[in-house]
Every structure is written in C-alpha cells, then in structure tokens.
Amino acid sequence: MRLSKQLIPTLREIPAEAEISSHLFMLKAAMIRKLASGIYIYLPIGQRVLRKVEQIIREEMDRAGAQEVLMSSLIPSELWRESGRWDVFGPEMFKLKDRNDREFCLGPTHEEVFTDLIRNEIKSYRQLPITLYQIQTKFRDERRPRFGVMRSREFIMKDAYSFDTDWDKLDVSFAQMYEAYCRIFDRCGLEYTVVEADSGAMGGKDSKEFMVTSNVGEASIVYCENCGYAANEEKAECLPDTVSNEKMFPPEKIKTPDARTIEELVTFLKTVPNRFVKTLIYKFNDKIIAALVRGDRELNEVKLLNVLKAVEQDLEMADSKTVEEATGAKVGFAGPIGLKGDVLVIVDREIPEMKNFIIGANETGYHIKNINYGRDFKADIVADIRNAVEGDKCPKCGKPIKIKRGIEVGHIFKLGTKYSDALGANFIDEDGNERPIIMGCYGIGVNRTIAAVIEQNHDEKGIIWPMSIAPYHVEIVPVNVSDHIQKNLSERLYKEFQDADIEVLIDDRDLRAGVKFNDADLLGIPIRITVGKKAGENIVELKLRSSDKVEEIAVSEVVEKVK
C-alpha cells in the first residue's frame, strides 16, 4: 500500500484528550478518530489491526472446535425479561423502542440470545456438546468511557458460549476455551496473568479474567509470588496479617472493641468513617466476617445486618446458596453467601434501587417478605472501605501478597444453568429425562486487546507492533522521492515484496526524510527498509522498529532476509 494514496492522516500535535499511551498513539497514528464520547471510528490502519486480531481469535476458536455465528445487535426486551435481567442490568444498557412501541436493547452481551437459539434448535444429548462464538459489536453506556477504545460505549467483543450435558463436560469445554485464550493472547505478544474473578452481573461460578499487566489498567490484581495465587480485587479473599484491625482501619481514627453483640458492633461501625461500603472485614465473636458488598449503600447495610444476625444465631449457610434460591422469590440482589471455614462470605451483585424486599439468612424459614427499609427498621451501619493491601495474607499459602494493575482483556466463566433454567433450554438425556443444559461463557474485548498491546509495546516515538498483528510487516522509506535512482529502487523492492506476499507499505510521499522517519516510528511497522544515498550501489538499510541497529544490506538479499 502506498502512503501517498492511503488515508493515514498522522497527527503531529498531542491530542489533548489522550491520557494514556495507547489512546495517544492510536489517535496520532491515525488508527482511530472519536465520533462522540466513547464512540470511535476506525481508519485503514486501525481496521487492518482489528482484522488481524479478529483473525487470530477466529483461528484459535475454530481450532478449539467452536463454531462462528452472528447474532443481532438489536435484541427484543422479552428475552431479557425472561432471564430477569431487563430491570436489573442497569443504566449500562442502551434501551430503545420501535415504531410500535416495542422495547429493544442494543446488546451489551448475548447470553439470552444464544440460549434462545439453543433452546429452539437443540433437543437431545446427541447434539451436545456445542460451543458457538461470534465477533460482534457490543453496546454499553459506560458511566465513565475513557482511555479511547479501552473503555468505550461501542466495542467489538468475541463472545463464545458452551453448551454441555453435565458439569464435568463443562469443565472440558471451559479448559478448551482457557487454552484457546492463552494461545490468542500469546500470539498477540501480550504479557498477562490469569486471575480468579467474580462473575458480576452475568451470574455463575468459576470465573477467570485474563489481565494484561499494565500500570494504566483499571483493575487491581492481587497475587502471591510464593504459591502463584492470583485474583482480582473483588474476588481476593485476603486477610490482614492479624485481625487486630491495625491495618484494616486507619489506627489513628479507630480503636476497635471486640464486640460481642450486634448492638456493640453497630455502635462501633458508626464510628467508622462514613464512606461507601465496599469491603468489611471484622472479627465478631471469634469469627472473622468478610462482607464484600457493592452498589447501593443502604441495602448493603441491611444485608450486613442480616449477615450479623445469621452469625449470632449460628446458622449454617450452604455454600453458594442465595436468598433467591432459598425462597424462590426474585429479590434481584442476592449473591452467593456461605461459610468458608471460619469466614462468612457474602457477595452482592450490583444492586438496583429497591423498596420492598426479602431479608433473612440463607435458610428456609429464616426470611421475612415485603420488608420496607426505613418503615420496618433502619440499620445505621457504616463500614470502612478496605480492599486487599500489599502484605495481607495469601488465602492459599498465608505468605504476604502483592498487588499490581491490570487490563481485563478476557473473561471466561461457568454459567451453569442460570440461563437455561430461566429460558427453559433443556435437552433429553440418555435415559429420556429432560435436563437443563449446562452453559459456559467466554468474552474477549477485541479493541481493548489492541490498546493493551500498544500499552505493552511502545516507546516515546510510537507503537512497536509485534509481527502477528502489525498492520503491515515492512515499510519502505525512500529518503528522497525526487531522486530517480532511489525512487526506482524503492518501487522495485515494493513490487518484489508484493510478489512474495509480504505485507508492505511504501512511504512514497514527497516529504522531508525526518517527517517520514517520524511517521515510520509512530506507525511502528516492524521492519523498515530505507532507500537512500547508497541506492546507486544497490545497498539499502534494514532496521527493526524494536531496535536501534541499522544494517546495510544488498538489494538482492532484502526480500529473502525479511522472509
């Protein structure tokens, strides 16, 4: 491709909105332009890189036995009502109406649509297992779109869904996807950590995130150098060294009593700084209570009180049992809850605004319906924020943990029967019994992956593409295009590369050499061939973008060498 003919309007100035390197270089190298907040268009160079990443993903998905499909972006609300997510997904969902007032959304994710397809098409165990995927545009009205395509409101996701007859087979499908993900991110040249994660609004059990190590990452990775434990911040169940509270709360502000009754504990918690409740770790009657809560604070307070009540009554809580499961009622906010050794854990999902709800512990007969917070009681508990900090105990081996920042590029998890139950996606097993299909789901942010590659592969001048996803492999730079010898030799090489099926870009623009070299560094094509003064002797310069070394080389050897 010729730079003179292609739309590659590189920028000289630093765009004001770019806070991080990948955003800066994607704008400067003319890969993307902003259309509106969190909405980007892709120019030729950006589009080529997108296609390369998609191609790697396709190859690895196909290799793992997954089949590509394409779902619609416009999804009728009925499907989301069936799964119960229409009202709980929250403001991230773009909702719209057609001319007949029927409600739709622009798909932020596609569990419902895939489950709907499968419930209609799959009837027998003989048709399973099956894994389907698509590479498609997703829409999320992010609260804070930022960092260019890293967190945008319209983005491309590869999402895959597996359908199995039992949990053991799901483990196999999950492992296949796990391996495919490693191969994809390895091929993209990324350095990453796989961490234990929480499954968030999608629901489900085992959940792992692929985190690209980067200081600009919005996620925190808790990891242990001793035993290899790694988890994201929400999931990490690290405990402070001692439960003396010294490290949990700022010691100068709080002295924690060893509370024995809920009232004592509540009194204490009132003295804790009034901030958004996120994580509370507290010792209560010799039990360590860890409450990981997110979302609306008042509801969290209620939830917390219920947990404390349950502890007081010494209830045994089944692992992963939810209030919803226990009562069959849709409360919309209860997450898994259970005792893990001495640690009582309650995990809440993002909580929607709710007035009347169910309180109680996860035991049949321990619930009260239609409780109105405020009318029936008010629990004025305020707890401190505390995420894991360096030096906390690793939950696996007890050695001190470390923390680093990461970019979530992929997320895989076991959904189980959450969607197949809700939508009635069943199959007939060998014995003729009807059973729900066991599902898994697997996402990769395609655009975000590109941004992550740039974060890990750049210098102050620009991008340093790994060969695998570089928009072109070779760039030929004639130093002076009005010099006929240089021009002709460049054109000859350009043709030779094309004939050898090597993706080649030629900077045939009539510009100063300095400008062209700057653009070459910015664009980051892995191999640069400079055709300059020695063109007359049939000698050119070869330079890798990743190194400063310049090598003189005979024209006759160039294409062979690059191959």
Ligand code: ATP
């Ligand atoms: P995050 O925690 O960053 O908000 P998520 O957990 O909401 O991401 P998932 O629902 O797990 O995202 O979606 C699968 C993948 O899609 C993510 O791992 C990420 O790579 C990508 N992704 C999610 N949201 C965005 C976004 N707003 N812009 C670009 N990519 C995104």
Ligand code: MG
């Ligand atoms: Mg998100």
Ligand code: MG
């Ligand atoms: Mg996430």
Ligand code: MG
């Ligand atoms: Mg995720």
